Amino acid sequence: MKNRMSVPGIAxxxxxxxxxxxxxxxxxxxxxxxxxxxxxxxxxxPQWIPIPLxxxxxxxxxxxxxxxxxxxxxxxxxxxxxxxxxVLCALCGFAISQLSFPGKNLLYWLLLxxxxxxxxxxxxxxxxxxxxxxxVNSYQGLILPQVIAVINIIIYKQFFDSVPVELRDxxxxxxxxxxxxxxxxxxxxxxxxxxxxxxxxxxGIWNNFFWPFLITTSESMMxxxxxxxxxxxxxxxxxxxxxxxxxxxxxxxxAGYLIFQKRVTEGIMMTAGLKG
Amino acid sequence: MAQPTRQNRKKANETxxxxxxxxxxxxxxxxxxxxxxxxxxxxxxxxxxFFIFPTLRVVQLSFTDAPLIGNGxxxxxxxYKRLLGDFLFWKSLKNTGYFxxxxxxPNTLFGLMFALMVVRLKRLRSWVLAAFFLPxxxxxxxVTLIWQWLLDSQFGVFNxxxxxxxxxxxxxxxxxxAVAFITIWWTVGFNMLLFIAGLQAIPKEYYEAxxxxxxxxxxxxxxxxxxxxxxxxxxxxxxxxxxxLKIFDQVWLLTRGGPFNSTIVMLQFVYREAFxxxxxxxxxxxxxxxxxxxxxxxxxxxxxxxxxxx
Numbered sequence: 405m406k407n408r409m410s411v412p413g414i415a416x417x418x419x420x421x422x423x424x425x426x427x428x429x430x431x432x433x434x435x436x437x438x439x440x441x442x443x444x445x446x447x448x449x450p451q452w453i454p455i456p457l458x459x460x461x462x463x464x465x466x467x468x469x470x471x472x473x474x475x476x477x478x479x480x481x482x483x484x485x486x487x488x489x490x491v492l493c494a495l496c497g498f499a500i501s502q503l504s505f506p507g508k509n510l511l512y513w514l515l516l517x518x519x520x521x522x523x524x525x526x527x528x529x530x531x532x533x534x535x536x537x538x539x540v541n542s543y544q545g546l547i548l549p550q551v552i553a554v555i556n557i558i559i560y561k562q563f564f565d566s567v568p569v570e571l572r573d574x575x576x577x578x579x580x581x582x583x584x585x586x587x588x589x590x591x592x593x594x595x596x597x598x599x600x601x602x603x604x605x606x607x608g609i610w611n612n613f614f615w616p617f618l619i620t621t622s623e624s625m626m627x628x629x630x631x632x633x634x635x636x637x638x639x640x641x642x643x644x645x646x647x648x649x650x651x652x653x654x655x656x657x658x659a660g661y662l663i664f665q666k667r668v669t670e671g672i673m674m675t676a677g678l679k680g
Numbered sequence: 681m682a683q684p685t686r687q688n689r690k691k692a693n694e695t696x697x698x699x700x701x702x703x704x705x706x707x708x709x710x711x712x713x714x715x716x717x718x719x720x721x722x723x724x725x726x727x728x729x730f731f732i733f734p735t736l737r738v739v740q741l742s743f744t745d746a747p748l749i750g751n752g753x754x755x756x757x758x759x760y761k762r763l764l765g766d767f768l769f770w771k772s773l774k775n776t777g778y779f780x781x782x783x784x785x786p787n788t789l790f791g792l793m794f795a796l797m798v799v800r801l802k803r804l805r806s807w808v809l810a811a812f813f814l815p816x817x818x819x820x821x822x823v824t825l826i827w828q829w830l831l832d833s834q835f836g837v838f839n840x841x842x843x844x845x846x847x848x849x850x851x852x853x854x855x856x857x858a859v860a861f862i863t864i865w866w867t868v869g870f871n872m873l874l875f876i877a878g879l880q881a882i883p884k885e886y887y888e889a890x891x892x893x894x895x896x897x898x899x900x901x902x903x904x905x906x907x908x909x910x911x912x913x914x915x916x917x918x919x920x921x922x923x924x925l926k927i928f929d930q931v932w933l934l935t936r937g938g939p940f941n942s943t944i945v946m947l948q949f950v951y952r953e954a955f956x957x958x959x960x961x962x963x964x965x966x967x968x969x970x971x972x973x974x975x976x977x978x979x980x981x982x983x984x985x986x987x988x989x990x
Contacts, residue, residue: 653819678915
């Protein structure tokens with residue numbers, strides 16, 4: 405490593421800080437705009453800090469738009485989907501890792517094939533099927549197609565493979581059932597990755613735009629990412645209010661990231677194919 | 681948490697085959713099958729219904745004149761023939777390729793650059809990392825709302841500072857580069873994280889040995905960092921290519937494919953034919969082509985990247 409106190413070292417640090425500020429500026433500008441009076445958003449030269457500072461845009465957005473409803477929809481959808489993804493994928497990964505049964509290889513290859521086929525190519529039959537079920541604008545329609553997250557099975561299989569088998573064998577001798585072994589040995593030993601996967605899954609579902617955009621047409625069933633695009637149309641060019649809404653929409657996940665930073669990073673590594 | 685090591689994994693596999701493969705009795709074998717069936721059933725059921733079935737169905741639909749909802753009549757290859765003569769199809773294919781060109785390699789290089797910038801920091805590290813990564817935590821519609829405001833032709837901060845009234849999203853030449861730039865701003869943090877992990881995995885001894893030998897910064901980068909980082913670079917490029925070929929959200933939210941279809945992309949063409957023109961069969965054929973494009977591009981890239989390893 406080069407000495408960081410050298411001239412090129414300092415220049416590099418200065419450039420790094422400059423780039424970081426450039427990169428974060430759009431978020432800064434959104435927050436600043438949201439705290440201005442509507443009339444102050446259009447001044448030339450632009451006002452770099454909000455004077456006077458006002459929270460009126462936030463109260464208005466919360467009062468007038470369906471934001472609360474979309475928060476609820478996003479929260480409900482993300483929680484249930486994440487729970488299902490974790491439980492179903494862990495169970496399936498456990499069976500593939502620790503049990504032998506006919507058709508196991510076929511199942512595994514079928515799951516791997518899922519990586520090759522992009523879900524976006526399936527929207528026509530998927531939507532038409534859900535329409536037949538009467539599931540357009542429903543929580544089932546929002547949730548169930550998003551549970552198919554095969555990568556989690558692969559990750560669980562890999563981690564379950566590396567749990568020492570002595571633990572399992574002694575439990576079998578003690579007469580523990582398969583489910584008991586799963587619950588009392590395999591899951592507790594892998595709680596770290598479970599939290600990482602759960603947080604990353606939650607963020608992914610919360611932020612997902614495409615599927616909710618297709619399957620919800622009534623405003624009361626929309627999630628945050630889709631709902632806020634409707635409000636802009638009715639707000640017109642009221643940028644302070646629009647930015648207040650953008651900030652409110654982004655806040656939960658950004659806050660979650662800042663709290664669980666390490667887990668998020670770990671989860672991203674694993675789902676990208678790098679073991680944590 | 682048990683750290684997986686090569687030894688215990690190998691051991692696990694050995695014992696797996698010894699202890700589990702030939703169960704003591706027929707009864708135990710059947711019990712294990714039953715347990716396995718119960719464990720895999722919930723996911724497999726959803727997988728069959730929401731993935732395998734639609735996969736088969738989209739192929740079948742592509743040979744019909746089905747509307748969005750319901751069956752249609754078998755029309756053979758008519759949808760595919762029509763596709764070849766459809767101006768919008770070629771336009772969307774070209775635009776998708778252009779978008780891929782504008783994003784995949786720049787996004788990877790920016791990710792690498794930011795990673796190199798972050799890993800040498802000490803006290804400022806977590807702040808700088810957060811600055812580069814935070815956009816990635818925003819949902820796409822928040823990203824587009826923020827950038828629509830920044831690039832607003834009347835009161836957007838860039839136009840005010842430059843004293844111009846440039847409406848970038850209604851300019852056929854600049855709309856796509858703008859969408860590409862916003863995509864990079866949004867997603868580069870993800871690539872950066874992967875590169876940081878890769879850089880940290882390179883043993884420090886290599887750098888120490890190189891600096892003792894008096895290697896220059898360039899020699900160190902191209903002699904150690906770049907070759908050892910190649911697997912990560914290849915991974916990032918692959919993930920990027922597949923992700924960007926499926927572009928839809930940003931384009932839809934920023935330009936709706938316009939102006940004059942200058943930003944219409946393949947997935948949007950699928951959406952448009954299926955959900956706006958209610959031509960499910962035709963949209964299915966486009967979906968198949970999209971799938972094939974992704975498949976071929978991934979394979980070609982795989983070969984290129986493999987030879988790039990040297």
